[in-house]
Amino acid sequence: MQKREIKLQFPSDILLTLNQSEDELVSTIRASFAIMLYQHEKLTIGKATQIADLSRYEFENLLVANGVPISNLNISDVMADSVKIK
Secondary structure (H helix, E strand, O other), rough: OOOOOOOOOOOOOOOHOHHHOOHHHHHHHHHEEEEEEEEEOOOOHHHHHHHHHHHHHHHHHHHHHHOOOOOOOOHHHHHHHHHHHH
């Protein structure tokens, strides 16, 4: 997968304020961005894991820890799929 770099500017004391290293802040931003895009159905879970730079398992655990459903299916979707299978 080809990657593109995007630069963000923050107040100079943000690392001290958050008590995080630069790498930790980058990981936090990547994960938060991936969760937000996944929640708003802008990305599949696979693409979101790539943005978060986590394994699928790690990202699913992160979703659960943040109260975000792993699947966007509702009961009517499942029932419609079950009818198609029969």
